[in-house]
Amino acid sequence: MDVTGVLIAFGKIFIVFNALMGAVAFMTWVERRVSGIIQYRLGPNRVGPWGLLQPIADGIKFIQKKDILPDDAYKPFYILAPALAVVPALFAFVVIPFGPEVVLFGRKVSLVILDMDGGLLWGFAATALGVYALVLAGWASRSKFSLMGGLRSSAQMISYELPLALSIASVVLMAGTLRPTEIVAQQAGWIHHWYIFRGFPLLGFLLFTIAGYAETNRVPFDLPEAEGELVAGYHTEYSGMRFAAFFMAEYVNMMTSSALGVTLFLGGWQLGFPVPLEGWPLWILQILAFVVKVAFFQFLFVWVRWTLPRFRYDQLMNLGWKGLFPLSLVNLATTAVLVTLNLNVAR
């Protein structure tokens, strides 16, 4: 390990962390503005130009709020839960390649924090641990609404992890690797090389997106917090920065889910068409392509949230086990047959 290498590694972490946090703050604004447009009203537009400084005002407000520790709460887990929500969400982002291999200070630098062989599994393991935050918050609050929220989240996460994993598995089958950087490299060239169009076209992507919405507890699958029935679900008892941590975790999870979807199905940082450029102009364009794709995914999240109503609990379970699960098996089997017959090769 040399000094420059260490510095570059720290630089990548610094940039990704801050970009992620900045995007989270920005998204809270986008969410409210877009919901305003969808519902034919204005949304926050007072703080700063177009209300852009609203997230900062929110942050200051959250810090000032009184931090309430309920008497009956099981304190160690009650305090631990918000941190447990944010950390795994950030961990998962480590393996996402956000740009090509660039030349920096005369050395080749791959624009991913951790380029490991089982990278996809790492991302999956991190998101799988995120459920503990919800369950523990629900249980440690010692409130019936929180407990119901925690219970719902554990059942929901387990049910929807299966279609999620199986849709990822279909891409892994086609790619023949678990390394995210290689999966992106295989989607180079024209747009039909992207995995969304290969195998069983669109189905894998659709399954991944739906399961991703359930895993991030977003409408139409926000049963763990369902404010109409459970007050605020698992975080009912939380206030101030601890509540903000849960809020942040939700948005970071959305980012991770989007970035994972982009990496697996939408070609990662690939442009989707050849351009007559090389060096930094090309690399910046490719990083921008990644950002634009993730932003599209994020907009989809917001759009769906303010358009669709919430599922009922039995509908949620039926959709997961009787709809998505068999479909994802069909998707995986079809992909396996195509791969064996060598028919999935993009031309």
Next chain:
Amino acid sequence: MQVFAFYVLTILTLASALVVVTHRNPVVSAVALAFNLVSIAGFYILLGAQFIGLLQVIVYAGAIMVLILFVIMLLNLSEEVQPHPAGTFQRVLAPAATLVFAIVLGRALWRGAPSSFPPAAEGFGTAAVLGRELFTRYYYPFEVISLLLVVAMVGAVLLAKRKLT
């Protein structure tokens, strides 16, 4: 660096294992067990078996322990105020099991670790190598295990559905 990581992991594993068996609150025990499983995954990764380590986190900590937590929360188990009275079975079996474990442990310590290990094979611990082994050398045991899982699943359905319509 590796030795340091080994000691940290060892302390975490042993401490969380102690919490699992000694804590009175079942939810705390379950969470400690999840923590224990994650730190054991750390050992796998330290040994170069990255794939197994990550699968350990996904399957055991990420799915099975969440289910166990779910059941504990549903049953709403309270803290144990008094120790359970030991039955006759436990009175006889517990010392016997302890003795057997002590003998196994003592033997392992007595022998000591071999001074050298053969170098790991090419690509050890990666998904590709593991998959190849599973579908060639260990093909039949692999299939038998999947059969066992199907049997367990059918059994679970039968138990849950007393009346078959």
